[in-house]
Amino acid sequence: MSRAGSRYPGRLVGLVVVLAVLAGVLYVGDWAVLRVRVSRGTAYGVVQVNQFLATPLKGNKVEYDLMGTVPMTCSHSIFPQRGNPTCWWLERHTSQWE
Numbered sequence: 867m868s869r870a871g872s873r874y875p876g877r878l879v880g881l882v883v884v885l886a887v888l889a890g891v892l893y894v895g896d897w898a899v900l901r902v903r904v905s906r907g908t909a910y911g912v913v914q915v916n917q918f919l920a921t922p923l924k925g926n927k928v929e930y931d932l933m934g935t936v937p938m939t940c941s942h943s944i945f946p947q948r949g950n951p952t953c954w955w956l957e958r959h960t961s962q963w964e
């Protein structure tokens with residue numbers, strides 16, 4: 867029983883290392899594909915985003931004001947790259963709160 871119990875921490879560490887390596891390979895591949903898209907001019911898109919301002923009021927109330935709709939640049943990639951959010955995420959989250 868003690869031998870079987872001592873294998874689990876080693877397997878867990880191995881699994882974490884394998885997942886970290888796979889995530890790193892996926893990120894590098896995503897970056898490489900984005901570099902190819904940049905050279906072709908298809909790496910970035912634009913999504914219209916509604917910006918709201920949350921203003922605290924008396925009595926623990928909050929007033930929400932629409933500041934306007936602004937175009938935001940996004941990258942056609944799996945992960946956020948070069949300081950831009952991904953288009954697949956930004957298209958699903960078109961409201962920003964300040």
